[in-house]
Amino acid sequence: MNTRRMFAAVLLAATSCSYSSDSESRTPALTNNLTEQEQLCVEERLASGWELNLSNLQTDLSPEQEIAVDMAVELCRLDTATNPTLPSFRNDQPQVSDELLEAPVTFDSGDNPPGTDSLLDDYWLQCGLGEAKACDELFYLAAPGSAYEQFAFSCGGRRNMDCALLLGIEQPEGDLNPLTPAPGDDEELDSWWTLCSEGSTLACGELRLTAPNGSLYAQFAATCGARGTSYCTLILDDDGEPPTLKDLSPSLNPPGDDEFLDQLWLLCSETDSRACKDLTKYGPADSLYVQFGVSCGGRAVAPCARFFADLISSSS
Template sequence: MTLRGDSTAAPPETEPVAAATPDPVVATAEPASDSLSTDELADRYASGVFKVEVEGCNMSGSGSAWVLDEHHLVTNWHVVSIDPTPELVSRDGRTTMTGTVIGGRTEPDIAVIEVDEPIRGAALDWADTDDLREGEEIVSLGYPAPAGDFSVTPSTILSFQMDGSTREAIRGDGALDHGNSGGPALTADGEVAGVATVMVREANQLQMVPLLFTTDALRSTVQDFIDDPQTVEESCDEEVAELPDEWGDDFEDWSASGPDAYGDDATLDALWDSCAAGDLEACDSLWWDSPIGSGYEAFAATCGGTSEASHGSCVSDAEWAAQEAAWEAERVQDEADRAADEAAEQAAEEQAQAEEEAAVAALLSVCEAGDMQACDDLYWQSASGSEAEATAADCGGHFADYWGSCVDREAEAGEIATLVGSCGAGDMQACDDLYWQSPSGSEAEAIAEDCGGRYPGEGGSCVWSEEEEE
């Protein structure tokens, strides 16, 4: 089984972390020691092993990488194949960088990540493969599943996988897991004996063993990538380590054999049953635990037949779907609230308009009945150019010959009537006042013109005419 990079189909829930600006401490090779204990190796070289976080092809995942020099890290290609710009996180979490994959391939399964800023961490050097011995203790550093925390895994070199006289890979007995991929296995003097890459099963054996590809298998390819960096695109095809064809008789590759269909493995069957019953965590566990390409994996990838392709992320996919459903419900509710507000606003406007029309109709009726205040109110409240406005301007037809507001016209008409009466009774001053105050061409003006019938044609000079007569 390839040590998966914990790839899942979870959409991003947070924005990518901005690259931290490292302190001016760059990767430097630690001085070698004759022999370091496991805890001493971890203390000295942990800063040179980074967690690799990737996101692409509707998946996310993680693996491990180690510092080769101040601008380059080494990892597996299958760890970064979906994301050519992975995030790199230090053991203490205080240093985060965005790297760029400048080369990668499946045979050997190796990739190089380049960063612009100098790396803060201990640089590691390759071990001389010829100096390694069966039975030698090595220590693997990385970030295995499920927690993805920094882990230290001691192991022993059981044997070497050969290609002619070349030691291509180390067979070890370490309990490595998903997420260890790309991490280094160190000798007692802190050099990289091998890179954790793939889990295989020895032919005719039940035990799974990790293969760690050696300096002789990887170093020249890594150097080629550094010397001739390339622009690398994401690959959404599931990438797995390819073993040389000549190794076929030595291993039963977990990715090509092993439990396949329901009934082949009791543990996987139990996860299958729980997954089929709707336990999404069991579906995810089944996907991670199943042989690559097996029927178990295919069933788990669909979350028990409820999804098209989740690839070990049934729980996170369900959470994301629930979040999207909540967002959609919120959007629908917002639209409904907005429509209700608009309807209420329109109803209020229509109600206000109806009340205004009723008020105008009432004023019109009262105005026509002779209420001059109503006529004035009607003039200001009626629509411009409307029939109601014309009626108000004419004071309901009562004082068409007068100017000003209807209330003023009514008062003026009263004064004119008083003057008409006084003028007709012989008050020549009233006749003169009537002449100047009455509307031009009105009956009142005609009465004033003749001084109430006493001095025809002497309008405006009635008092003078009366004095002359005397």
């Protein structure tokens, strides 16, 4: 972010100094030799910031407008040089590979780890022994398409489902339980907490979407009211969609406040479960970024990798 801002500032100063009053002779060169991707990028930047389009750039431009064109061209060339084009996927066809879906019959809980990464090997062994958290960590850290990823996704060669629900998680003494009273710090969140504790999937989802990330409220909601899984509809009757989810959708544009988070947003919208998780992890605690990540790109409050896999199963 800081590097990009510094680049823009330097570029602005440079273009200001090099501005010539002869706009007609200079303007056509500004947008010459653009690739199709660069041209689309320039069009979008100019249309949103200056209400300009490439078709009218042959007319006289003000000094400020010419600087804007210069900046748009240079920034778009930088973007296309450093950022690969994101693949385009249909949102109704989640990208979960056949290898992941077939992992329960490919692997057995007693299989030896590949031996190519000591940390992942350790998580593999723990996952094989039935440690749900180790399976989740292994899945998150493993390279896409690897045996590590497949073993973790199947909860150690068992089943393709929420490992916390399948294997159970030991709760340290003093942890939350469904009867834990609401913290009392926020009246609205306390109301959702109470309903979530009573078994409302809608309330658990709304609490997860609206509570500050990392808070006790969010922790309670993320485990369906301390019930040991983040996939509430697997264990509770689905009583509807959280109200906040209605304002989110996979086609929603990223906020534009942070380039890294915007990239994660776009990947999450294309059913990349890791991007959704990273968006939840790195987004500001009470931001739209976190809500988008938590909701699997505006789809559902659920563990995204499992949710995307279930979408495939239900459509096949």
